[in-house]
Amino acid sequence: MWPAKRRLLLILCVLVALLTSWQPVAALRAPTMQMPRLRYCPTPPSIMLHSADGVYGMQWLVRTIEKCGLQTMTHRQISRPHQQGLYRPENAILVSLDDLGTSWLRQEFKDMISIFTEKGYVLTLGVVTGTEESTQKAEIWDYLQGLEAQGVEIASHSARHSLLNELNEAGLKAESEDSYSMLCKKLGSCPETFILPFGRGAESSLILKVLNEKYTNIVSIHAPRVFGGENLLFKRIPLVEQENNPREPKLSEPFFIQPRTEDSELLQQTRPNKTEAQ
Numbered sequence: 673m674w675p676a677k678r679r680l681l682l683i684l685c686v687l688v689a690l691l692t693s694w695q696p697v698a699a700l701r702a703p704t705m706q707m708p709r710l711r712y713c714p715t716p717p718s719i720m721l722h723s724a725d726g727v728y729g730m731q732w733l734v735r736t737i738e739k740c741g742l743q744t745m746t747h748r749q750i751s752r753p754h755q756q757g758l759y760r761p762e763n764a765i766l767v768s769l770d771d772l773g774t775s776w777l778r779q780e781f782k783d784m785i786s787i788f789t790e791k792g793y794v795l796t797l798g799v800v801t802g803t804e805e806s807t808q809k810a811e812i813w814d815y816l817q818g819l820e821a822q823g824v825e826i827a828s829h830s831a832r833h834s835l836l837n838e839l840n841e842a843g844l845k846a847e848s849e850d851s852y853s854m855l856c857k858k859l860g861s862c863p864e865t866f867i868l869p870f871g872r873g874a875e876s877s878l879i880l881k882v883l884n885e886k887y888t889n890i891v892s893i894h895a896p897r898v899f900g901g902e903n904l905l906f907k908r909i910p911l912v913e914q915e916n917n918p919r920e921p922k923l924s925e926p927f928f929i930q931p932r933t934e935d936s937e938l939l940q941q942t943r944p945n946k947t948e949a950q
């Protein structure tokens with residue numbers, strides 16, 4: 673027979689072991705969404721919208737989101753958890769709309785955005801901020817502030833919509849920092865995402881270096897299909913393949929981008945249990 677003290681200790685150990693593996697306790701210890709950080713994440717389906725897509729394109733997108741059970745997220749909503757080692761939901765879709773101005777705003781933009789926000793969906797808006805010298809309409813900033821309060825992300829789309837490839841370092845800094853400080857000042861919180869004007873510039877290490885001083889996320893047309901690292905580079909694809917049939921939008925290929933093999937394996941290991949996640 674073991675001494676009573678040792679037996680008690682053994683019982684205690686068994687109890688602790690049982691208790692910590694018991695589902696509710698284990699869940700407290702390690703929340704189901706706590707994923708190991710992936711070296712590279714598969715890029716979420718990332719859609720680029722322009723005013724030309726119009727209300728028709730937006731309505732079509734809403735129907736697709738509903739039909740496919742997709743979850744709208746902003747770039748900030750993807751990158752913040754990524755930095756903490758959390759993984760994005762599998763059904764995430766990123767929608768961004770560019771070229772909103774701060775001295776005047778097309779009604780078309782407002783109509784398109786409200787189709788999304790009325791459903792409780794979120795998107796990222798690329799605002800060309802202008803500068804301290806340009807006209808700034810208070811009602812446009814109020815409108816943008818209201819959208820931010822609804823979870824919409826307001827991103828910088830530069831200060832003057834310059835082609836960044838043609839600028840030197842001082843010019844790049846001006847585009848990056850002028851729009852950054854304008855957004856901080858007018859919205860009361862600073863932007864985390866920069867949408868490249870004309871979708872160009874991600875191939876330049878100088879452009880990325882300057883932008884990364886202020887922004888966590890860079891959104892580009894030309895980008896790898898996977899993103900990784902501290903500063904995320906998001907690839908975006910157009911909604912409409914105009915050459916086929918402008919009245920029949922479809923999500924450009926590839927829509928659901930396959931993760932690379934090693935990510936796919938990691939994904940299998942780290943995927944939250946469906947019943948737990950509900």
Ligand SMILES: [Zn+2]
Nearest residue numbers: 770771869870
């Ligand atoms: Zn633009």
